[in-house]
Amino acid sequence: MSNEVRNLDLDNKLGEGRYGIVCKGIWCEKSVAVKRIQLIHIASNTQGEEALQGLDHLNVIKLFHAESDANFRYYYLELCNASLEKLFLKDGHKNKYRGTMPPSLTVLYQLAVGLEYIHKMGLVHRDLKPENVLIWQDPRKGNVLLKWADFGLCKPVNERGSYSMSGVRGTFDWLAPEILNLFYDEELSQSESETTSTVKRGTIQSDVFSEGLVFGYFLLDGRHPFGLRHQIHTNILENKPVNLDKIQSQYARDLILKMLKENIADRITSSEVAEFLNKTTIKVKPLTITV
Template sequence: MSDEVRNLDLDNKLGEGRYGIVCKGMWREKPVAVKRIQLIHIASNTQGEETLQGLDHLNVIKLFHAESDANFRYYYLELCNASLEKLFLKEGHKNKYRGPMPPSLTALYQLAVGLEYIHKMGLVHRDLKPENVLIWQDPRKGNVLLKWADFGLCKPVNERGSYSMSGVRGTFDWLAPEILNLFFNEELSQSESETTSTVKRGTIQSDVFSEGLVFGYFLLDGRHPFGLRHQIHTHILENKPVNLDKIQSKCARELILRMPRENIADRITSTEVAEFLKQMKSHETQLFALCSRDTYPSLEEVTHFLQEGMDFNCTIEEGMSPLHYLANKKRNGQNNLLEIL
């Protein structure tokens, strides 16, 4: 066992799951998060670990190293500040994340390109949820990145993006309907004493459904797009996203509606999600440029961005919105600010 494992700070726990804990530790004199899992819960081959160690993307958590002792497997991971669900804990909660966040569109884009990369590397994640989105802040520059984490259920896919699955894996509130249906069909088969076990095929499009739920959760300030806890499974199976109409940004709302669609063939791909958000970010940049120039924009220019579905309440890192830029700067020429507002 290495010095890093011996120096693992078990009293400085970052998280705890069904099969293990995450604590702070050191790896090659660098602070890391160390995930410790009992060996009985670890697959016998390490091919999956080798694949994950090969992942290298700003918006995917980095696995630096893995090793075992007599009882546990240890994973040395990039150390982050918090997970996404801690952003929405109630004020006063000791674990609430109160640090900086990127603008909403930037946050979604980061997650989109992260999942696109995972899929392009021939992998399906299978457990996308807020707890598996980590917030990382550069201690020197201060910029914030969101990263997909916890690849314990990750599997390789074939060239068509499908994979074999003999059972349901993942977190129920964040599963696609085809995965939920598989679980309920398995339960029905067991209750009817059926003993035949069939291997079914899953696809990376189930990840896109779950990603859409995470996007909605983020833009809804911690509310699930399909309602309250006791409603979620029913509403997912009935295709009733009851909260999505509360998302202010028309563009973001339209995108998310295309992600958690009931029919797999109707869902856009992770690449299409990333491209859509790239275009939205471009429009947002143009909007800020319009509102910060030396003359007030015309009503026609403002109307164009409204018709594009842009949110005039969107903010950049400093917390400034296009409306702030309009109101806080004295302009040349005709003052039509009231008309614009």
């Protein structure tokens, strides 16, 4: 193992998940975020790492390097200022993001072109949520970029944008109705002692629904488009986005409604989301930022 791993600062923890932690560290004299995961949790699934290694976009988190020791896998990632949900923490909270943000529609556009790129690269993310949107600010120029992160559940898709799935993955409050229905179908099968295992097909259109939820969350100042925690699953399955009428921009509401269509065939695609936002009266200029 290289000397770089020894520069991991375990006392400067940025986050913690089910299988690992994220701390500040150094890689090639650059400050980075280092994600450390036990090898036993990644031995059978390296798709996220392989996917990130092939991605290069301003609105997707960058993986600089990965290596292992006897117990852990270490991922050296672009260091960002905060994740999106920290923007909506209460004033006075020590972890609240207090930096600048681009105009709201620019935020949506950045996320839209990021997801469009992921899909064009033949991948489905499967875990889009506010915690997986990172805020990066250029320390020299002050420009702010929103970046999709955490590709641990991503999978390659075929030319039609579909992929095989043997079970539900992702974070329940941010899942599309077709994925939630699959989960409840599995629950019913188990309760009826059915042992037949069938491989189902998923689609990148489920990502678009989840992205629409993130858009709504951002424009609603941290509220979920489908209501309070105990209401979310029922409201998603009944197609009742109870908070959307609180979004001030009619343009944004119209877009999100297209993203939250219950029927996959009626749902707008990630490329159409990006095109829709590119037509806004707020001109979003391409950013040329060296990181």
